[in-house]
Amino acid sequence: MFSRAWECGIRAMMYIVQKSKEGERLGIKKISKGIDFPEPFMSKIM
Numbered sequence: 001m002f003s004r005a006w007e008c009g010i011r012a013m014m015y016i017v018q019k020s021k022e023g024e025r026l027g028i029k030k031i032s033k034g035i036d037f038p039e040p041f042m043s044k045i046m
Contacts (some may be wrong), residue, residue, distance in 0.1 A: 008045045011035040 015034050019026055026034075032042035 004041075005045055008035070008037050008041060011037070012042065012046065 012031050012035055015031055016026060019030075019034070028043050028046060029039060031046070032039040035042075
């Protein structure tokens with residue numbers, strides 16, 4: 001129903017919020033690995 005880009009963005013935001021509460025700093029590599037999306041696609045979305 002939603003586009004892949006939309007899903008990637010929402011999942012990335014949820015992942016960032018979760019990890020930020022744990023005090024972890026994240027980059028594109030960690031985020032893309034954490035939500036299982038390709039890094040180039042993640043970079044484009046973010």
